[in-house]
Amino acid sequence: ETAVFQTPNYHVTQVGNEVSFNCKQTLGHDTMYWYKQDSKKLLKIMFSYNNKQLIVNETVPRRFSPQSSDKAHLNLRIKSVEPEDSAVYLCASSWDSANTEVFFGKGTRLTVV
Template sequence: DTAVSQTPKYLVTQMGNDKSIKCEQNLGHDTMYWYKQDSKKFLKIMFSYNNKELIINETVPNRFSPKSPDKAHLNLHINSLELGDSAVYFCASSTAGAGTEAFFGQGTRLTVV
């Protein structure tokens, strides 16, 4: 049983397209995140949601729009894709506050051509 699952695992698309990445967690966690990992493996937080509410938005371009229909799902929609958006995107979840470990999905490798 996958705790945090994201789809698709690979996504290749042309510049200017709009695409979505879906994430679901079955851990009953209240908090979900999106992280971006660049080619040097640096992991940077993009968004954090707690119980469907946006908590953190790390100055991500507004072409990126997260949507949380319920606390088990946090999807990432990206408009007008650019070459620089190519990266691996990770969804994660954790229990709220108090500093606890985050559980990560397997990642979505986005390649913009």
């Protein structure tokens, strides 16, 4: 049963455009994440938020910016997309503990043409 909701499911856009992806979790978790899954299925963390505060910010280009209005929502904005941004972006959430399950959304597939 899905408890991490992402919109849109798919998005096709041209190089240079701005895109925004939305994510909401209904599990009451403290921590939310954005992961990037590339064409080789590598799953890399981009950002981690704990109670609306940025905790982890991996080395991602500055055109990526996360936005959190409350602990249940974490959006991702990409200014001026580039071809290498084509990937599946997975939102996830968990309790604030190292030994805890991460719950993923179904992802947003971005194609940059």
